[in-house]
Amino acid sequence: MSEVNALAQRIDALLPQTQCTKCGYAGCRPYADAIASGQASYNQCPPGGAEGVERLANLLGRPVIPLNPENGVERPRPRAVIDESLCIGCTLCIQACPVDAIVGAAKLMHTVIEDRCTGCDLCVPPCPVDCIDMVPVTGERTGWDAWSQTQADQARAHFETHQARLDKDKAEREARLAARTARVAAGTQAVQTVENGETRVAQAVTTTSPVSHGGTDASAKPLLATDKANEADEAAAAAARKQAIIQAALERARQKKAALAAEGLGPKNTQNVSASVQAQIDEAEARRKRLGIGTGAGGTTPTPDDDANET
Known part of the structure; x- marks a missing residue:
């Protein structure tokens, strides 16, 4: 292990492992790597x-300096409450x-595991x-x-498990x-083999089977076309129902x-998020656009089924 990696490991051990990205990096270990390599400050x-x-100043033999206000302020530890x-189950x-502290299912209510939440705001x-x-x-x-330190160690373990699952x-x-x-490649090759008559099996089928050149009885073509049209109609109807459900949930919310706002009880969302968090928001918005999810009065959201099918 190089000296820089060894130092990064010691720095990482002194970080709270909230994985909040407020430091400007993707997590605590990337931030530790940046400090060790001189690319980031320790405040x-x-x-x-x-x-x-x-703690970091003592490890590095550097003077104690104030926390950089551009990265945020020191505050009481928060916990996410849904x-x-x-909640529409999006x-x-x-x-x-980053630590799998939220559980729930698609289109069903989600909840927070209190002991796991690190208060990262993500x-x-x-x-x-x-x-x-x-x-x-x-x-x-x-x-x-x-x-x-016990909570930090547990948060690191949860984060590593989370990353392993994603990988x-x-x-x-x-x-x-x-x-x-x-x-698909094998199927394409097989079709080409049949069409070119490169195998005896293909030749036998061509000479003995009363089918059209497309490999299907001509009388069956209208039926196949009708079936495909029905399937397309059913798929369109299902998509319309799903969209209606989404828009209804957004409108209720x-x-x-x-x-709640009229009673002075509206939700208190975080403001002035960091660049890394804003990047997450932008990525989510781009994914919604790619999935073609419409915009309702309450905003947009993709369904997990749609997101899972994205390639």
Whole structure:
């Protein structure tokens, strides 16, 4: 292990492992790598706060400096709370959570596992109905006073498990795509073999079977066309029903939000998000556009089924 990697490992051990990206990097370890290589300062971790800066300064033999306000402020530790009456089950918050602290199913209510939530805020911006609030749960305690080394170690383990699952899912998707490509290629080759009469089996079928050149009895063509038209109509109707359900859920959520706002109880979303979080929002919006999900009064959201089918 090189000296830089060894130093990065020691730095990572002093970070709170919230994986919040407020430091400007994709997680705690990438930030540790950046500090070790001299690409980032050691005062960019709001969850670690002033004590976190002091810990890193002592390790690096550098002076203690204030937390960089561009990365955020030290604050009491929050926990994500989902308004179950507003949640439409879009799963975008589940996808955003770096430690798998949110559970739920497509089109059903989601909930937060309290002991797992690191207060990273990453689930808030992607929510299309603003049903997630970050609630302080540590009173006046901030930074490392509101967090423990045990919690940090557990958060790191959850994050690593999360990343391993994502890597496994990606490998499986790529394997399925490769297998599908191979099947298509094999099917194309087989069709070409039959059409060119390169095998005796193809010749025998051509001379003995009363079929058209397309390989199908001409009398069956109208029936096949009718079946395909019916399937297309059914698919279009199913898509329309799904879209109607989405828009109805968004409208209900919009009305509920308006009622809460009138009572002064509207959701308190995070403001002035970091560039990395904004990138997540932009990616979610781009995915919605690619999936062709329409815009309703309450915004847009793809369904998990659509997202799963995206290639």
